[in-house]
Amino acid sequence: MSLQVRQRVSLKAYNSFAVEASARLFAEAHDDDQVRQALAYAAGQGLPVLLLGGGSNLLLTADVEALVLRMASRGIRVIQDDGERVLIEAEAGEPWHPFVQWTLQRGLVGLENLSLIPGTVGAAPMQNIGAYGVELKDVFAGLTALDRRSGELREFTLADCGFAYRDSLFKREAGRWVILRVRFALSRTAPLHLDYGPVRQRLAEQGIDAPTAADVGRAICAIRSEKLPDPALLGNAGSFFKNPLVSAELAQRLRAAHADLVAYPQADGLVKLAAGWLIERAGWKGFREGDAGVHRLQALVLVNYGQASGQQLLALAQRIQADIAQRFAVALEIEPNVL
Numbered sequence: 001m002s003l004q005v006r007q008r009v010s011l012k013a014y015n016s017f018a019v020e021a022s023a024r025l026f027a028e029a030h031d032d033d034q035v036r037q038a039l040a041y042a043a044g045q046g047l048p049v050l051l052l053g054g055g056s057n058l059l060l061t062a063d064v065e066a067l068v069l070r071m072a073s074r075g076i077r078v079i080q081d082d083g084e085r086v087l088i089e090a091e092a093g094e095p096w097h098p099f100v101q102w103t104l105q106r107g108l109v110g111l112e113n114l115s116l117i118p119g120t121v122g123a124a125p126m127q128n129i130g131a132y133g134v135e136l137k138d139v140f141a142g143l144t145a146l147d148r149r150s151g152e153l154r155e156f157t158l159a160d161c162g163f164a165y166r167d168s169l170f171k172r173e174a175g176r177w178v179i180l181r182v183r184f185a186l187s188r189t190a191p192l193h194l195d196y197g198p199v200r201q202r203l204a205e206q207g208i209d210a211p212t213a214a215d216v217g218r219a220i221c222a223i224r225s226e227k228l229p230d231p232a233l234l235g236n237a238g239s240f241f242k243n244p245l246v247s248a249e250l251a252q253r254l255r256a257a258h259a260d261l262v263a264y265p266q267a268d269g270l271v272k273l274a275a276g277w278l279i280e281r282a283g284w285k286g287f288r289e290g291d292a293g294v295h296r297l298q299a300l301v302l303v304n305y306g307q308a309s310g311q312q313l314l315a316l317a318q319r320i321q322a323d324i325a326q327r328f329a330v331a332l333e334i335e336p337n338v339l
Helices: 032-045 096-105 199-205 213-227 248-257 275-281 310-328
Strands: 005-010 022-029 049-052 064-071 076-081 085-091 140-147 153-156 177-187 235-239 263-265 271-273 292-294 301-304
Touching (some): 032 177, 248 263, 271 275
Antiparallel strands (some): 140 177, 292 301
8 A cells, every 4th residue: 555645744643642743755564565665755854753642642833853763563372372371463553542442352361450541552561561560671572663764674573672661662762663563462360460559449449359450440530530630622632741760868858848749669779759749748739730731639630721832742741840959859750752
């Protein structure tokens, strides 16, 4: 199939903040050949290529002078099944949550804690998505990517990907790799992760004392729906700031001043603080200026109430960063990619 390239396309429907911006050129790639065609076409036009998945980890602050390539490949395959361990491969354009639901409907354990995360399969390894005590790396079994420098395909193992908290080789080498397919090692009998956040409590409230992976997925969907706004109704990109890692000494000083500080000691001696707690304690929860604001129920989420520009949302984020640095001596890092 020949690649269809359009000019000056609005990206409002392709980013979950629903920010108005346009792409100089826009195309959708449904297979590997169309990815290669897009890269060649952009090179011929002297333009960079911006890869787009679900647009759920993106803040656009200006029109994009590039060929915006939306990954639209679809397909899910069972590669291996020994009765216990099941190896699944999904195309990069598969929407993430429906893919998780596909695995749960087949009784597979592993992705349930990552339910209802927006985005696509191909974007998930970029920032090693995680929620409720599970990260993508915990079930990762490999991926296929195209090297934009050489034009060759490369297979990545877990060790190759350099996964860290909301980070990966693909994020650090932004612009080099096009993730085409991702593989996951799932199970039929692995233990469930129930002890992070209110998951176990929610299951108990529902009278479920022997939960399945599907039960956990439904509980997490309910919890996330209560805590996080639906991007289809209120523009947002989920958690806007990473939970900061600080020294044990700083965490101790903060706890001395704030007994209810939310903090999680890490194996390397650092302490992870809850960015949402810091922002809420600083008084930003529910703040609104024009159509840019902080969600009234979740201080970690910046929202577009309708017509906010990317510049307005970024300016609000920078004000929050400066305030948290001044109050707590903690640097907050923005999680979405800012363009």
